[in-house]
Amino acid sequence: MKRTYENALKLLQTRRRTARPTDKLSVGIDGLPPVGAIPNVYGTSTLLGIPSIVGMREWLELLGHSDSDVNRLNVIHVAGTKGKGSTCAFVRSLLLAHGSRTGFPRKVGLYTSPDLRCIRERIQINEQLIPEDLFTKYFFEVWDCLSSQESQVTVGKYGMPRYLQLLALVAFHTFIKEATDAAIWETHHGGEYDSTNFIREPIVTGITTIGMDHVEQLGPTIENVAWHKAGIFKSGTPGFSVPQDPNISAVLQARAEEKKIELGFVGVNPSLPTDARALQTSAQKTNCSLALALVGAFLKRKARPENSCLTSSDILDGIGKFSWPGRFEVISEGRNEWFLDGAHNELSVKHAVECATPRSLPRILIFTHISDQRDGQALLTTLASCIKNNNIRLEYVIFTTFQERQDGSTRIDKNVKIPHISIPDLLAIYCDIWRKIDPEAVIVSEPAIEGALKFARKIGEEKGGMETLITGSLHLVGGALNILQPLN
Template sequence: MKKTYENALRLLDSRRRKGRPKEIAGSGGVPSISEAPGVTGTPNLRGIPSLVGMHEWLYLLGHSNNDVNNINIIHIAGTKGKGSTCAFTRSFLHVHGLRTGFPGKVGLYTSPDLRGIRERIQINNKPVSEALFTQYFFEVWDGLSSQSALTPGHDGKDKMPRFLQLLALIAFHTFIRERTDVAIFETHHGGEYDATNVIPKPAVTGITAIALDHVAQLGPTIENVAWHKSGIFKHGVPAFSSSQDPAVISVFQARAKEKEVPLKFVEVDQSLPKDAWALHAPVQRINCSLALAIAEAFLELKAPAESRSLTPEDIAQGIERFNWPGRYETIVEGNNHWFLDGAHNELSVKHVAEWFAKTALDGSKSSPYVLIFTHISEERDCNALMECLAHSLRENGIRPRYIIFTTYQERLDGNTRIDKTLKSLLSPPPDVLTMYSEGWKKIDPQAEIITENAIEGALHAARKIGEKEGGMRTLITGSLHLVGGVLNLLRPLE
């Protein structure tokens, strides 16, 4: 096989698992918090934890614990705001590095990608190039496949990493080979048993807002989720968390005591600029404050003695240069304004409604509000999510005149880009558009409802409204899959 970018993507895609395990390993599934084990315990889990095998695979690639520790990892977990917090942290450290020389190279590993797989592995604010991704992918793939007999098997037969494990390994390999001065790693889903938790001793850890999510894997209570997320705490490593519910705080404090971790809960920093565009969404002020605390702690530990703090100018520039596609993002096309956020649960759509109401009012009040929405999932009540968004918009004074429902299919001709990593989600239930249309009509019989089978068609429909009305303000939300397709059509990845 030729070592091309396209072939790297095909091999990577072959490592997707067909679906989450249907059976719970053991007798009781994920334990309740009263049964949750200590640091050395092993609870019953759904399937094989993704952490299994990561140490051995890194070793087979020639990377020791010291190699991993030497790239100075900041490890961030949470339910909401992980990506934004990582991006704010990256922005602060990058600006500081431009001024002082440290850190000179800032790595970032996040998921999911929106426009292409390379978005998940970035250095100094840019996705790695196709050439670099291809080079490091095949170094990892060839290095592991040639020694597959020695790697840990997950099912008695298959001894290669699964999709997310492989991506994390490529990220570690890339940052070690590129000698980054800091590497910011976002967890995938949990924490304790997440593939990224192979990090022996991060420089700093952080946890964003905790809410119920991925309950089939993490457990049915907020305490279960908190236990898993705080699994990234490491002995003696400073940890920071945004404000949390009392039940979450209790779990975090217990785990911090167990691991002898200095833990600090971060409130919103009142010194942040009041009118910064990146902070229009109130939740982003929380994420930014947490990132600021994390970045300052990192510099205190790792920077040269003469430059161990962020200046007010660093902070202002870091916020100004903040960029996190598809999260509280605005794109302007003449009189047409697109407002994008990949919110996909009830808590996040409430935040989006508040942000949209505040931000969209800055534009022309004569142009109509438009909503483009879809959410296709077996795990969530899609109709309930739509209803929550509708009521949240109304509570914030927004009543969209036009509602456009669509699917995850990107283009009208059905073509799919080679680096799209969401292929399995392209086929919605046959009645999803009818379900959404009928549901919204019950909420607002006066709204004009449009259905489009592809995201491209939804954008065309919104533009036609803009032409007719002299402009529009369109909110696009409900799923990162939807927002990713929109971004690829409006602003493809370079």
């Protein structure tokens, strides 16, 4: 096989699971207890299959990387349900602002999940996606090493890494080879058994807002979810969390005591600028405040004493240059305004509505949610309730799919699971739900994102401008961004 970017993506896709595991392990593996005996707040677990942390250290050793190599990355580890990516992006921006003034950190790695438009979004250095040639080079170095006959004999009981494990390994390999001074890591799903959690000595850890998330792996209750998220806490490493509901805070505090760390709960920082566009929602103020605490702890531990604090100019510069596409993002086209947020759970959509500041222009919603794991109908109902509570009237509601272009083209690096219902039937259900909520709204169904955007633009042309909220899924927002702001 030729060592091309396209072939790297094809090989990566072969490592996706075809279905979620259904069986618990009957024996322990590599020091972990049997999965059915893994403790949580109730002493039981719903976690199924082999935890994704299993094999990560062994695979990295095959690649020639030790714990010391990983520790030299100076990791900032972030878990949570809502706001992980934004918090990590704020951390990156603040560190780079400090580095431009002091010389440290000079090079910052960022690993996030999922991607919106391009797999390389998950692995960034400074503010740049890893280039295609570099992704290809490091991917095949990892793939060739782990798929070799010698490696398969050495690590045969683990086989080849699964999709997210492989991406994390490529990211670790990239940041080590590129000698980053700091590496910001967003967990995939949980924390305790997440494939990113083999890091033994992170510099600081952070927990964003926790809600019901990935219940099949982490549930069945919010306390179970919190237990897993707090698994990133490490002895000797400071930990921070945004304010949480009392039952969640109690679990986080108990886990902090178990791991012998001091946990700080971070409210909105009063020194945040009041006019920053990046801080237009309460959620982003919370995420930025957590990022300030994480960066502050990082600098105290790693920077020279004379440069161990962020200055007010660092903060203003970092927030001013903050960018995180598809999350509370505003794109202006004359009098047309697009508000994009990839909210895909009920906690997220409450904040997404804040993004769409009401004006006097016609207001439009473009929505879809297609998943075999989350309830799109409940998500749409929650969104409608939030819109009503914020006194926003939507004149047009457009339901669409994850199909990007009207000509039927798709993206090579996306693989979307769909529910056990036809897509047209699902869109018809969404239309019926909204028709009952607001019989006066104009409700349409478009088979492709491109068609939905064209319909909204047509309204803008007829009415002298429009405001359109695009939300419900990261896949939807990614497809919309591909059309509104194509990648070079």
